[in-house]
Every structure is written in structure tokens, then in C-alpha cells.
Amino acid sequence: MRKSFKKAYLLLSPSLFWLTLFLVVPVIFIAVISFTTNGDFGAIIYKFSTKAYASAFSSLYAKVIWQSIWWALVATIVCLIVAYPFAYFIAHAGKWKNLLLLLVMVPFWTNLLVRLYSWIILMNNKGVINNVLMDLGIIKEPLALLYSPGGVIIGLVYGFLPFMILPIYSSIEQLDKTFLEASEDLGARPIKTFLNVTLPLTFPGILAGFIITFVPAISVFVVTDLFTGGKLLMVGNVIRDAFLVEMNWQLGAALSLLLMVLVLLSLMLFMRFTNRKDRKLLT
Amino acid sequence: MLGVQMVKLEHVTKEFDDTIVVDDLNLDIKAGEFLTLLGPSGCGKTTTLRMIAGFEKPTSGKILLNGNQVDDMEPYKREVNTVFQSYSLFPHMNVYDNVAFGLKMKKVGKEEIKERVTKALKLVQLEEYGTRKPKQLSGGQQQRIAIARAIVNNPKVLLLDEPLGALDLKLRKQMQLELKHLQQTLNITFIYVTHDQEEALTMSDRIVVMNKGKIEQIGTPREIYEKPRTRFVADFIGQTNILDGNVSAVNGDMATLELADQTIEIPNSSEVALKEHAFLSVRPEKMKVSNTPIEGPINLKCTFKEKIYVGSVTKIVVRLSDGKELTINESHENIAELTNNNDVYVSWNPENAVMLIK
Ligand SMILES: Nc1ncnc2c1ncn2[C@@H]1O[C@H](COP(=O)(O)OP(=O)(O)O)[C@@H](O)[C@H]1O
Ligand SMILES: [Mg+2]
Numbered sequence: 001m002r003k004s005f006k007k008a009y010l011l012l013s014p015s016l017f018w019l020t021l022f023l024v025v026p027v028i029f030i031a032v033i034s035f036t037t038n039g040d041f042g043a044i045i046y047k048f049s050t051k052a053y054a055s056a057f058s059s060l061y062a063k064v065i066w067q068s069i070w071w072a073l074v075a076t077i078v079c080l081i082v083a084y085p086f087a088y089f090i091a092h093a094g095k096w097k098n099l100l101l102l103l104v105m106v107p108f109w110t111n112l113l114v115r116l117y118s119w120i121i122l123m124n125n126k127g128v129i130n131n132v133l134m135d136l137g138i139i140k141e142p143l144a145l146l147y148s149p150g151g152v153i154i155g156l157v158y159g160f161l162p163f164m165i166l167p168i169y170s171s172i173e174q175l176d177k178t179f180l181e182a183s184e185d186l187g188a189r190p191i192k193t194f195l196n197v198t199l200p201l202t203f204p205g206i207l208a209g210f211i212i213t214f215v216p217a218i219s220v221f222v223v224t225d226l227f228t229g230g231k232l233l234m235v236g237n238v239i240r241d242a243f244l245v246e247m248n249w250q251l252g253a254a255l256s257l258l259l260m261v262l263v264l265l266s267l268m269l270f271m272r273f274t275n276r277k278d279r280k281l282l283t
Numbered sequence: 284m285l286g287v288q289m290v291k292l293e294h295v296t297k298e299f300d301d302t303i304v305v306d307d308l309n310l311d312i313k314a315g316e317f318l319t320l321l322g323p324s325g326c327g328k329t330t331t332l333r334m335i336a337g338f339e340k341p342t343s344g345k346i347l348l349n350g351n352q353v354d355d356m357e358p359y360k361r362e363v364n365t366v367f368q369s370y371s372l373f374p375h376m377n378v379y380d381n382v383a384f385g386l387k388m389k390k391v392g393k394e395e396i397k398e399r400v401t402k403a404l405k406l407v408q409l410e411e412y413g414t415r416k417p418k419q420l421s422g423g424q425q426q427r428i429a430i431a432r433a434i435v436n437n438p439k440v441l442l443l444d445e446p447l448g449a450l451d452l453k454l455r456k457q458m459q460l461e462l463k464h465l466q467q468t469l470n471i472t473f474i475y476v477t478h479d480q481e482e483a484l485t486m487s488d489r490i491v492v493m494n495k496g497k498i499e500q501i502g503t504p505r506e507i508y509e510k511p512r513t514r515f516v517a518d519f520i521g522q523t524n525i526l527d528g529n530v531s532a533v534n535g536d537m538a539t540l541e542l543a544d545q546t547i548e549i550p551n552s553s554e555v556a557l558k559e560h561a562f563l564s565v566r567p568e569k570m571k572v573s574n575t576p577i578e579g580p581i582n583l584k585c586t587f588k589e590k591i592y593v594g595s596v597t598k599i600v601v602r603l604s605d606g607k608e609l610t611i612n613e614s615h616e617n618i619a620e621l622t623n624n625n626d627v628y629v630s631w632n633p634e635n636a637v638m639l640i641k
Contacts, residue, residue, distance in 0.1 A: 176369075176371070178367055178369055178371040179371055179373060179374075181338055181358070181365075181367070181371070182365070182367060182371040182372075182373070183373075183384070184338075184357075184358045184359045185336060185358055185359070185363075185364055185365045186359075186364065186384050186385035186388055186432070186433075186436065187359050187360075187385050187388040187389050187436070188359055188384075188388045189357075189359055189388075192388055196384075197373060200375045201373075201374070201375060
């Protein structure tokens with residue numbers, strides 16, 4: 001027993017090694033740096049200081065962090081609402097399935113930056129969307145689609161939608177169809193079958209999609225950069241600025257660490273919440 | 284209630300990608316009947332059942348449930364329930380909620396649901412297991428829950444697709460009898476699918492033997508076993524010896540059949556008179572082996588090959604002059620002294636031989 005335990009670790013050791021090298025060590029670096037003192041031109045003076053955390057917790061940064069969580073959360077929920085029917089449709093598309101999946105994945109191979117630029121053309125004051133709406137007489141003044149939180153959320157949804165579609169698709173695809181037949185056999189109309197069987201049984205896919213969409217969405221900075229020209233900020237922007245513009249590595253490190261802790265905490269909370277709800281749903 | 288027609292299939296045909304899987308099926312199933320679809324794997328049993336449940340649409344033909352044509356009726360509207368081969372219990376619900384599912388969908392009141400679910404669980408002797416999840420149950424218990432989940436809805440017809448296929452032999456035998464008793468207690472029409480002929484004989488009121496999408500024969504277990512109409516049925520149900528030869532003469536109520544270099548007299552019938560080539564089926568337990576011909580029954584001269592002890596009986600294998608082998612089951616006490624490659628006589632009473640039509 002003991003021996004096999006050791007053996008398991010031995011087999012795991014290569015992955016443990018890389019995990020340590022590329023994840024644990026950098027995090028420790030960041031943690032250490034966040035407690036050092038800021039010298040001129042970004043120099044790191046190895047003297048204990050909590051000044052970075054004092055700024056990180058100041059109202060300015062707290063607001064940006066809160067805003068980021070909020071926008072990322074809204075974007076993730078919109079992604080979920082859009083992705084589920086989409087994934088459901090793909091999973092039932094028969095011979096078109098592979099083509100549709102390919103179309104979902106194609107954007108992955110193009111830089112997000114390039115793809116977001118195309119949205120600027122659509123969304124700016126003289127862009128296609130505003131022109132059409134004005135021509136139709138629905139609006140008189142062009143909508144400020146860019147430079148608004150709504151625009152940021154559109155960008156986030158657009159950027160991360162595939163992350164939501166793929167795990168949901170895979171859970172719908174893998175769902176044993178005889179469960180659906182059993183439900184129908186017992187008198188459930190299609191909508192009831194969906195709510196009572198399909199949805200709960202594809203919940204792992206929703207959960208996975210939620211996590212892998214939310215986590216990158218909260219820290220991305222290109223969307224705010226491109227759509228608002230830096231007028232609106234997400235936590236990714238301030239971290240980058242701290243490192244690269246203000247040369248304040250301590251602040252950047254502290255904010256990064258803070259973000260990591262927040263993301264982990266919210267994920268844990270989310271999992272707890274869903275688990276409990278799951279349990280309630282099932283008993 | 285027995286006698287009222289419950290399910291009717293009229294010229295039902297099903298094709299998948301131009302392959303005919305069910306071929307012009309005609310079937311009348313009475314209320315309260317235990318009817319079994321029996322046939323080898325791939326003969327179209329499941330497809331037939333799925334058409335009755337509504338999961339497949341017949342390519343042509345009509346299906347009537349309780350007198351109503353249901354070809355365009357959705358499965359959730361049909362008053363039939365299915366016990367799936369894989370059980371298909373919902374993994375995210377406990378046993379109680381699984382059994383209550385159908386009643387909830389029909390918006391039955393909470394109190395009544397509780398009452399009926401409890402009763403159904405009691406019927407399958409699992410009333411203590413309501414709070415368990417399906418995966419915490421053994422295969423046999425899951426099987427019972429699948430049955431409870433179906434019968435709690437008081438369906439007009441219960442469809443069972445090889446429901447005991449995944450159980451081990453001993454449990455299967457036990458469940459066969461339990462299911463049979465359950466069916467008699469509830470008086471629900473059962474349409475049961477199996478490829479196991481023994482199971483079909485044990486449980487059914489009537490058996491429909493299917494082969495390649497067609498019905499070979501419909502009859503009671505006894506009729507199917509003792510009066511098979513075709514070589515396929517005779518062969519598939521139990522074991523048999525099929526003697527094929529030419530009818531060389533017909534005189535009155537007897538006909539002469541030429542087998543290898545011998546002739547035997549067989550009772551004449553419409554089938555015999557018509558054909559030059561005839562097939563005769565004799566069950567191994569209806570034959571005897573002796574060293575000298577026996578007065579009275581039909582005797583066939585063969586060469587003794589071997590005897591095999593198989594527990595309940597001894598199997599004796601003999602060979603006709605054309606090389607064809609026959610198997611005879613003898614009880615251990617009755618075995619004559621037999622020597623390898625010696626001539627022996629196989630005999631049977633004429634009434635135990637069945638003429639087959641093809
Ligand atoms: N959905 C389907 N599409 C194509 N062929 C099918 C389908 N369902 C069944 N078949 C074919 O129909 C034949 C009969 O299948 P089935 O009714 O399951 O037989 P059984 O239950 O008697 O073993 C098989 O050859 C099977 O491959
Ligand atoms: Mg089958």
C-alpha cells in the first residue's frame with residue numbers, strides 16, 4: 001500500500017516538477033516581490049514593506065477589481081445563455097456537427113486583438129450597427145457602444161464564447177440518449193425532459209464552461225484597451241500598467257496575488273453554492 | 284379482461300437506410316397477455332418494441348393501442364411504459380424520485396404519488412431504498428426499480444427489452460418467475476423481448492418467434508416447442524434432429540421418406556403430399572437407441588459414435604450412412620450396451636415427429 005503510494009508519486013514526478021517550476025515558483029516570486037520596497041525606476045529593494053497592499057486596497061483599485069468581477073460575471077452569464085442553445089443545436093446537427101464545431105474553433109486561431117478590431121468597425125459611432133439603427137429610425141443619436149460597460153461586456157462575450165460552448169457541447173454530446181427516451185416514455189413532454197433530465201445531467205459541462213470562461217474574462221485587458229481606449233479599466237489593465245508604466249512591481253505583484261486569491265475564493269464559493277443547490281435539486 | 288384486443292400491428296414494416304429490419308409484421312395482442320418476441324440478435328425485436336413505444340416510426344403499416352391508431356402519437360402521450368435493457372434510471376435522482384417521475388409528469392397529487400410510489404416499491408421489495416441513488420444499488424435491485432418506475436404509472440401495456448439480460452443466471456431464473464407473478468397480479472399486458480428461448484418458454488402466454496424481421500411462428504410455449512412449423516423454429520427452440528429426405532411415395536395416410544439409403548414411413552399430411560423434399564424434426568428426448576430394432580415405432584439404422592454424460596441425461600451421438608449426425612438424450616438407467624462403430628437402431632413414435640414446412 002505504502003509502496004504503491006510512493007510509486008504513484010514517482011510516476012507523477014515529471015508533471016509535479018513542471019507544475020512546480022512554472023506555477024508554484026513564479027507565484028512565490030510574485031508573493032515575495034509584493035512585500036519588497038519600491039526603488040527608483042522599478043528597482044526592487046529587498047526590504048519588507050506592505051505599502052503595495054495599502055495601495056492595492058485603496059478605493060481606486062478596489063473599484064477596478066470589483067468592476068472587473070462584475071463585468072466578467074455578467075459576460076460569463078451572457079455566454080452561458082447564448083452558448084447552451086448553441087451547443088445544444090450543434091450536438092443535434094447530425095452531419096453538420098463537425099463543420100459547426102470547426103466554425104466555433106476557427107476564431108481560436110486568430111488573435112483576439114485582430115478580432116476585436118473588427119468589432120470596433122461595427123460598433124463605433126459611424127459603425128454598421130449605429131448606421132442601420134439610425135436608418136431604420138429606431139434611434140436618433142448614435143449609441144455610445146464603445147466606451148461603455150455594455151461594449152466591454154460585448155467584447156468579453158465575443159472573446160470567450162467558445163470557452164463556454166465547447167464544454168457544454170461535450171456534455172450534451174456525451175449524454176446517454178436513453179435517459180431522454182426514458183423520460184419521454186414516462187410522459188414528460190420535451191420541455192419537461194429538458195428541464196428535469198438534460199439540464200441537470202449536463203450540469204458538469206455548465207460548471208466547467210463557467211469556470212474556464214470567467215477566469216480569463218476577469219483578467220483580460222485588451223477588450224477595455226481597444227474598446228474604450230483605456231477610459232474604462234479592468235484589473236488586467238491596472239496590473240499591466242503597474243508593471244510596465246509605473247514600474248511599480250510591488251503594486252503589480254500585490255494586485256496579481258489579490259486577483260488570484262479573489263478568483264480562487266469566488267470559484268470555491270461558486271462550487272459550494274452549486275453543489276448545495278445540486279444536492280437540493282436531487283433529493 | 285383477457286380476450287380484449289390491446290395492441291395490434293398491421294403490416295408494420297421498418298426500414299433503416301433501405302434495409303428492411305421489420306418486414307410486414309401482423310400481430311394481435313390481447314389485454315392481460317404475456318407475449319414474448321423471441322429471436323436471435325438483430326432480428327428486429329427491439330425495433331418492433333420501439334415502434335410500439337413510439338421511438339421509431341413504421342416505414343409503413345399501422346399500430347393500434349387499445350383500438351386507437353397511434354402512428355403519429357408522441358411517445359409521452361402513449362399509455363405504454365418501457366423497461367429498458369440498460370435500466371436507464373436517472374442517475375441524478377434517488378430511487379423515490381425515479382419511481383415518482385412519471386406520476387409527477389402527469390401532475391398527480393403529492394399524497395397520491397407518495398402512496399403509489401410506496402406501493403410500487405413494496406411490490407418489488409425495495410421499500411427501504413427510496414433515498415438511495417441508483418448507483419448505490421446492485422444490478423438486480425436497479426432492475427426492480429426500473430420495473431417499479433414503469434408499473435407505478437398503471438400502463439395499459441408494459442414493454443420489456445431483455446430486462447434480465449445483464450443479470451447472472453441464478454438471479455435471472457428467480458426474476459423470471461417474479462416477473463411472471465407480477466404480471467399475473469397486476470394483469471397488465473406485457474410485451475417481452477428476449478433472445479433466450481428458455482426464458483420465453485418459462486414466462487410467456489404466447490411466443491412470437493422472429494427471424495430476419497419476419498414472424499416465423501406464433502403460439503403458446505407448448506405449441507412452439509412441440510409443433511414447430513419451420514426448421515428455424517425447431518432449431519432455435521431447444522435442440523432437435525432434423526431429418527431431410529425425399530418423399531418417394533404417398534399411399535393413403537402414409538408417405539415414404541427416403542433418408543440416405545433407408546426408407547421410413549411417416550404419417551401423410553398436406554405438407555408431405557405437396558413436396559418432394561421434406562423435413563422431419565424429432566427432439567432428442569423423444570428418440571431411443573438400441574442394438575436391435577424395436578417393434579412398433581419407426582426404426583432408423585445408424586452407427587454409434589459416442590456418448591456424453593451431461594448430468595441430467597446422457598447424450599448419445601449416432602451417424603447416418605450419409606454422415607449426418609443425430610443426438611439422442613437417454614436417462615442414465617436406460618442406456619444399452621453400445622460399442623463404437625457398431626450398428627444401432629434409433630427409434631421414435633410417429634406422433635413425436637413433426638413435419639416442417641421449410
Ligand atoms: N437506428 C438504427 N439505424 C440503422 N439500423 C438500425 C437502427 N436500429 C436498429 N438497426 C438495425 O436493425 C436490425 C435489427 O435491430 P434490433 O431491432 O435492435 O434487433 P434485436 O433487438 O432483435 O437484436 C439490426 O441489424 C440493427 O443493426
Ligand atoms: Mg435488442
